[in-house]
Amino acid sequence: xxxxxxxxxxxVGITLLITYWxxxxxxxxSAFFAANRQIKGWQNGFAVAGDYMSxxxxxxxxxxxxxxxxxxxxxxxxxxxxxxTVLLIVAEPLRNxxxxxxxxxxAYRLNARPVRAMASxxxxxxxxxxxxxxxxxxxxxxxxxxxxxxxxxxxxxxGVGVLMIVYVVFGGMLATTWVQIIKAMLLMGGTILLSILVxxxxxxxxxxxxxxxxxxxxxxxGVEVVKDFLQPGLRFKPPYGALDLISLGMALIxxxxxxPHILVRFYTVPDAKTARISVxxxxxxxxxxxxxxxxxxxxxxxxxGRDKIATSGGTNMSAPLLAQSLGGDFFFAFxxxxxxxxxxxxxxxxxxxxxxxxxHDFYTNVIHRGTERKPGEEVRVARVTAFxxxxxxxxxxxxxxxxxxxxxxxxxxxxxxxxxxxxxxxLSLFWKRFTxxxxxxxxxxxxxxxxxxxIIGPSIMGIDAPGATAAAHLIQSRxxxxxxxxxxxSIPLGFVGAILGTLLAREPAAAAxxxxxxxxxxxxIGAEKANGL
Amino acid sequence: xxxxxxxxxxxxxxxxxxxxxxxxxxxxxxxxKPAHELTAAEDSQPVxxxxxxxxxxxRAMVRAKLRFIIPAVIVFVVYYFxxxxxxxxxxxxxxxxxxxxxxxxxxxxxxxxxxxxxxxxLYLRAAAKFDKMEHxxxxxxxxxxxxxxxxxx
Numbered sequence: 001x002x003x004x005x006x007x008x009x010x011x012v013g014i015t016l017l018i019t020y021w022x023x024x025x026x027x028x029x030s031a032f033f034a035a036n037r038q039i040k041g042w043q044n045g046f047a048v049a050g051d052y053m054s055x056x057x058x059x060x061x062x063x064x065x066x067x068x069x070x071x072x073x074x075x076x077x078x079x080x081x082x083x084x085t086v087l088l089i090v091a092e093p094l095r096n097x098x099x100x101x102x103x104x105x106x107a108y109r110l111n112a113r114p115v116r117a118m119a120s121x122x123x124x125x126x127x128x129x130x131x132x133x134x135x136x137x138x139x140x141x142x143x144x145x146x147x148x149x150x151x152x153x154x155x156x157x158x159g160v161g162v163l164m165i166v167y168v169v170f171g172g173m174l175a176t177t178w179v180q181i182i183k184a185m186l187l188m189g190g191t192i193l194l195s196i197l198v199x200x201x202x203x204x205x206x207x208x209x210x211x212x213x214x215x216x217x218x219x220x221x222g223v224e225v226v227k228d229f230l231q232p233g234l235r236f237k238p239p240y241g242a243l244d245l246i247s248l249g250m251a252l253i254x255x256x257x258x259x260p261h262i263l264v265r266f267y268t269v270p271d272a273k274t275a276r277i278s279v280x281x282x283x284x285x286x287x288x289x290x291x292x293x294x295x296x297x298x299x300x301x302x303x304x305g306r307d308k309i310a311t312s313g314g315t316n317m318s319a320p321l322l323a324q325s326l327g328g329d330f331f332f333a334f335x336x337x338x339x340x341x342x343x344x345x346x347x348x349x350x351x352x353x354x355x356x357x358x359x360h361d362f363y364t365n366v367i368h369r370g371t372e373r374k375p376g377e378e379v380r381v382a383r384v385t386a387f388x389x390x391x392x393x394x395x396x397x398x399x400x401x402x403x404x405x406x407x408x409x410x411x412x413x414x415x416x417x418x419x420x421x422x423x424x425x426x427l428s429l430f431w432k433r434f435t436x437x438x439x440x441x442x443x444x445x446x447x448x449x450x451x452x453x454x455i456i457g458p459s460i461m462g463i464d465a466p467g468a469t470a471a472a473h474l475i476q477s478r479x480x481x482x483x484x485x486x487x488x489x490s491i492p493l494g495f496v497g498a499i500l501g502t503l504l505a506r507e508p509a510a511a512a513x514x515x516x517x518x519x520x521x522x523x524x525i526g527a528e529k530a531n532g533l
Numbered sequence: 534x535x536x537x538x539x540x541x542x543x544x545x546x547x548x549x550x551x552x553x554x555x556x557x558x559x560x561x562x563x564x565x566k567p568a569h570e571l572t573a574a575e576d577s578q579p580v581x582x583x584x585x586x587x588x589x590x591x592r593a594m595v596r597a598k599l600r601f602i603i604p605a606v607i608v609f610v611v612y613y614f615x616x617x618x619x620x621x622x623x624x625x626x627x628x629x630x631x632x633x634x635x636x637x638x639x640x641x642x643x644x645x646x647x648x649x650x651x652x653x654x655l656y657l658r659a660a661a662k663f664d665k666m667e668h669x670x671x672x673x674x675x676x677x678x679x680x681x682x683x684x685x686x
Contacts, residue, residue: 074638080645084652231636273664516582519586525585
């Protein structure tokens with residue numbers, strides 16, 4: 001167990017060296033917020049993949065497949081397909097017309113202050129929810145993986161929080177990017193190695209492997225069950241299973257292109273063409289990773305078995321336990337260290353996107369109407385925000401405790417991104433008539449609808465079985481909205497809000513500036529250039 | 534800041550013939566100001582965005598992009614949502630085994646990854662063409678700007 005800690009500390013050591021190196025190169029706003037726009041295409045591809053593949057993907061999806069078979073695998077498909085929206089619709093126009101944040105594109109031809117205020121609110125909401133989910137996960141993971149090392153949940157949460165603040169405050173976007181790149185490489189390396197070991201276990205025979213998946217044996221309440229794990233229906237059950245999955249799919253497909261910590265990545269590259277190449281790199285990595293979850297998840301189901309996973313830590317331990325049974329304690333430690341590194345890198349990415357949005361959108365552009373009172377003020381405010389955001393996330397994570405059910409926070413982050421952010425990004429880029437009121441209405445409706453539907457849905461409302469301790473429902477009553485994922489309703493509501501808001505009143509100034517936005521977004525004339533170092 | 538607020542036709546040049554090119558106080562001249570005499574506001578040369586959108590090259594580029602992007606988005610959205618819809622509402626069909634234990638449901642899910650990669654690859658190829666069209670637009674816009682500098686529109 002201490003081996004995992006040693007490996008993790010080694011990773012922390014390397015990332016701190018990177019932060020030191022990055023801090024010496026980071027001066028000025030463009031360096032702090034966008035790594036001087038000098039990140040190469042493949043590097044940004046790794047960083048996007050790193051930002052995206054959180055511990056929820058690595059541990060969570062392996063666990064869902066290990067327990068619920070095919071449905072877990074189907075669940076992972078949407079994560080890759082979502083990048084087509086990023087590639088085809090969002091990445092290039094965003095890079096061409098923006099500076100540091102998503103709101104830059106929205107504020108381009110609309111009345112900047114209300115739009116930026118709402119966009120900033122939505123960005124910070126998404127980031128903090130997502131971050132709390134990651135932090136609670138990190139703490140719980142430490143409690144599981146380092147049971148005997150004397151590190152408590154609280155220490156783990158504080159450790160992760162302090163490190164992410166250090167990366168962001170001192171190293172800015174450059175350090176955050178490289179932490180992501182290294183983490184993505186480790187994650188891919190670990191996953192590929194684990195997959196090869198699984199195949200080796202079956203004598204490199206796909207036939208043997210899939211036959212084993214066809215007959216998975218486990219015990220359910222003392223009764224032996226033999227299941228074909230390639231059959232659908234273990235997770236998504238009628239009457240609402242399919243609908244919930246479609247709803248989740250919508251949140252992924254439309255939400256990924258609205259996730260602020262993914263969008264800021266496209267400002268770190270020199271131009272739109274590089275942004276495009278980096279999405280394709282990310283798609284290669286993310287797709288490979290999710291295809292390999294076949295081996296991780298089904299491998300854990302067949303080699304380790306549901307019974308053993310259930311008694312030694314639960315679903316999230318599937319991948320580490322698989323590593324242990326195939327590669328011994330050393331490999332277990334390696335996979336556990338990768339899981340920590342994953343969480344650390346993702347929270348750092350979320351912190352910088354939240355602080356960039358607060359400093360650039362809210363502080364400079366809303367409060368001070370677009371001018372810095374002193375040079376370097378924007379960066380200073382971002383650094384302070386990183387402290388505040390980190391402290392808030394740490395406090396909430398400690399308050400919630402390791403047993404909190406936080407999976408819905410990730411669903412919420414995607415739902416808000418899909419229902420609030422994406423409709424206004426798309427309408428702002430493609431609809432000449434779009435107005436400030438439309439943007440504010442769209443952002444507001446999407447944000448409120450997502451949060452409300454989650455609150456009245458089965459994640460928060462529900463009746464606990466007697467004696468259940470973990471994953472207790474906050475409101476003890478039958479859920480009003482039957483789906484865990486609100487996307488199917490909240491995304492259309494976001495669009496309707498934006499369109500109705502627009503139709504209420506004309507805004508000739510916004511329409512007049514549409515030509516300018518269209519030319520800039522589609523040709524890159526006047527786009528932010530990379531800085532020489 | 535546009536240059537429209539200047540008189541359409543400059544009044545006759547009142548500067549004495551001896552005035553050098555560096556003359557900073559033009560009382561009016563037939564020739565436009567040399568570049569080094571322009572004030573910052575005059576020199577900012579804002580692109581005439583509407584004129585760029587009217588350019589046939591620009592319109593062709595936007596049309597070409599949309600001609601790729603719209604069908605691509607429809608294809609991937611339909612293909613992707615077919616998976617949960619079929620699994621949810623036609624589980625019998627999806628559970629049919631094809632090779633050994635491998636069933637249609639698994640193959641269909643796996644095919645999604647390749648669908649995404651193929652569309653991405655096709656887009657990369659198409660985007661190389663868009664880049665060329667984009668360069669043509671930028672070049673033309675800049676050359677028109679250059680001539681704008683000489684004779685006001």
